[in-house]
Amino acid sequence: MVELERRGIPTVLFTAQTFVHDAHRSAASFGLAGLPLAVVPLPFTNQTPADIHGMAERAFDQVRAGLTRPVEAPKAVERPPLDERLRYDGDDLLDAWGRMQADFLVRGWADGFPLVPPTERAVGALLRSTRRGPGDVIATLEPGFGIATVEKLAINAVMAGCGPEHLPLLIAAVRCLAEPKMYIRNKAMSTGPHAPLVLVNGPKGRAASLNSGMCALGPGAPSASNTVLGRAVRLTMMNVGHTYVGVSDMDTIGSPLKYSLCCAENEAESPWEPYHVTRGFAPDASTITVHFVYGICELHDFRSTTPEHLVQVFATAANNVAQVGTGLWLIGRRADPRSKTEEKEHNTLFICPEHAQIFAKAGWGRREIQAALYRAARLPFRTMILNKEPKAMEVAHPELAWLADHPDLPVPIVEDPTCFDIAVVGAAAGRGAYFYGAGEPVTMPVED
Amino acid sequence: MARLEILNPVARTVEHSVKPASRLSTLEGATIGLYWNMKAGGDCALDRTEALLREKFAGTKFRRYTGSVGWLMRHCTAEDADRIAAEVDAVVGTTAD
Numbered sequence: 001m002v003e004l005e006r007r008g009i010p011t012v013l014f015t016a017q018t019f020v021h022d023a024h025r026s027a028a029s030f031g032l033a034g035l036p037l038a039v040v041p042l043p044f045t046n047q048t049p050a051d052i053h054g055m056a057e058r059a060f061d062q063v064r065a066g067l068t069r070p071v072e073a074p075k076a077v078e079r080p081p082l083d084e085r086l087r088y089d090g091d092d093l094l095d096a097w098g099r100m101q102a103d104f105l106v107r108g109w110a111d112g113f114p115l116v117p118p119t120e121r122a123v124g125a126l127l128r129s130t131r132r133g134p135g136d137v138i139a140t141l142e143p144g145f146g147i148a149t150v151e152k153l154a155i156n157a158v159m160a161g162c163g164p165e166h167l168p169l170l171i172a173a174v175r176c177l178a179e180p181k182m183y184i185r186n187k188a189m190s191t192g193p194h195a196p197l198v199l200v201n202g203p204k205g206r207a208a209s210l211n212s213g214m215c216a217l218g219p220g221a222p223s224a225s226n227t228v229l230g231r232a233v234r235l236t237m238m239n240v241g242h243t244y245v246g247v248s249d250m251d252t253i254g255s256p257l258k259y260s261l262c263c264a265e266n267e268a269e270s271p272w273e274p275y276h277v278t279r280g281f282a283p284d285a286s287t288i289t290v291h292f293v294y295g296i297c298e299l300h301d302f303r304s305t306t307p308e309h310l311v312q313v314f315a316t317a318a319n320n321v322a323q324v325g326t327g328l329w330l331i332g333r334r335a336d337p338r339s340k341t342e343e344k345e346h347n348t349l350f351i352c353p354e355h356a357q358i359f360a361k362a363g364w365g366r367r368e369i370q371a372a373l374y375r376a377a378r379l380p381f382r383t384m385i386l387n388k389e390p391k392a393m394e395v396a397h398p399e400l401a402w403l404a405d406h407p408d409l410p411v412p413i414v415e416d417p418t419c420f421d422i423a424v425v426g427a428a429a430g431r432g433a434y435f436y437g438a439g440e441p442v443t444m445p446v447e448d
Numbered sequence: 449m450a451r452l453e454i455l456n457p458v459a460r461t462v463e464h465s466v467k468p469a470s471r472l473s474t475l476e477g478a479t480i481g482l483y484w485n486m487k488a489g490g491d492c493a494l495d496r497t498e499a500l501l502r503e504k505f506a507g508t509k510f511r512r513y514t515g516s517v518g519w520l521m522r523h524c525t526a527e528d529a530d531r532i533a534a535e536v537d538a539v540v541g542t543t544a545d
């Protein structure tokens with residue numbers, strides 16, 4: 001709508017009451033805080049035609065006014081304080097820290113857990129871990145178009161509990177977030193529980209004590225490094241990207257995965273080349289991969305001893321139509337219209353070492369698993385289309401209209417076999433993890 | 449008494465500015481674009497809006513649009529926006545939830 005206003009076309013946008021703040025904030029970030037809205041009490045989704053008509057009727061005066069009355073001067077946009085130093089007084093330092101914590105919660109700058117105070121000394125220690133200068137700009141991070149300087153990343157990293165060894169990893173993660181193909185605006189602002197799954201490969205992850213084995217996704221002391229790095233990514237999305245709950249993050253239910261979701265690949269126990277090599281990097285390179293995911297399903301199987309059986313079990317996790325990405329290719333591809341990027345919907349599998357060995361002993365690599373999963377993970381068209389807008393499919397794939405006449409035909413849940421990303425993670429016993437993904441992963445090298 | 453001095457974690461932002469379009473003096477005779485991003489129910493709201501506009505403003509004409517890219521939500525590219533801007537006088541959209 002802002003782009004139409006820019007072209008001289010007056011617009012008005014239906015918006016549910018719950019999303020008014022979000023709509024204003026979004027329009028403001030694109031430069032037009034006063035974009036006219038026709039506010040309705042509920043989202044149109046899941047409403048009957050009669051209820052939608054009623055809401056449209058009651059909002060009609062707003063539609064008329066939005067197109068004919070001059071747009072009021074934009075309200076002042078909430079700005080971060082210009083004061084780059086914040087001071088908290090207390091009876092003692094613990095009391096002062098408590099006031100800092102309380103203030104950060106009020107301002108929305110905290111994730112809910114206690115924060116480490118980002119003192120100049122603590123931040124300085126992190127800044128010495130990179131060749132980059134404090135003012136170097138790594139990216140402009142959406143949805144708020146925050147300027148991600150190295151110093152701001154270091155401050156948020158300290159708050160998360162990170163040490164100097166984590167800052168280069170966080171910088172690489174932020175480069176992943178800012179990559180146009182990531183289309184983070186969509187994932188940060190959605191009503192869906194998009195959580196950044198951070199996968200670390202290479203020697204720098206090992207140097208930072210990233211856990212790839214037992215309980216790699218936490219909790220616990222062995223995964224402390226994973227926890228703080230994942231947390232730093234979330235705090236950076238908030239305080240640098242301005243992804244704040246109820247303001248720009250409109251997640252319906254939320255997810256514990258959004259606090260921190262990070263581990264390393266268990267390269268030592270993998271029978272295959274490291275994951276980042278499949279992404280075009282050298283084996284000795286250090287990389288960060290970020291894949292936004294909606295949720296996680298266990299890949300449990302203590303009985304299977306053949307690849308074919310394991311794939312059948314894994315496919316049952318994939319065949320979950322209540323998960324938004326399943327069969328989503330039928331109605332198009334996630335796309336950022338500004339950068340003209342498109343993403344296929346990927347899913348990430350963490351295969352445990354024991355299961356990986358079953359595949360490897362039979363001569364299977366990632367490609368064989370991907371191909372077998374692609375064949376096995378299928379649902380009848382009538383099931384796949386249950387929660388999808390038929391008109392969207394008509395627009396995205398008019399050539400597939402014939403599927404409506406074959407409702408029992410099995411349809412693959414992803415667009416092609418490469419939409420399954422596979423890493424080896426974990427310790428003993430046959431339990432892996434299937435992550436329902438949102439779009440494609442992005443991998444970046446870790447640089448000093 | 450103790451003081452804790454810390455560094456502000458919040459990043460400054462790149463600011464954008466767009467001048468809002470001039471509004472129409474009347475909707476009578478106007479060509480109205482109805483933009484639906486394919487989120488469920490949005491088309492139904494636009495159906496009713498079109499009927500009300502036809503009823504209350506003589507000579508209104510309508511054109512329906514959706515974005516040329518996307519999935520659950522179909523988005524408007526710059527080329528889409530150029531085309532829409534060339535074809536209508538105003539737009540009513542259902543793009544948010």
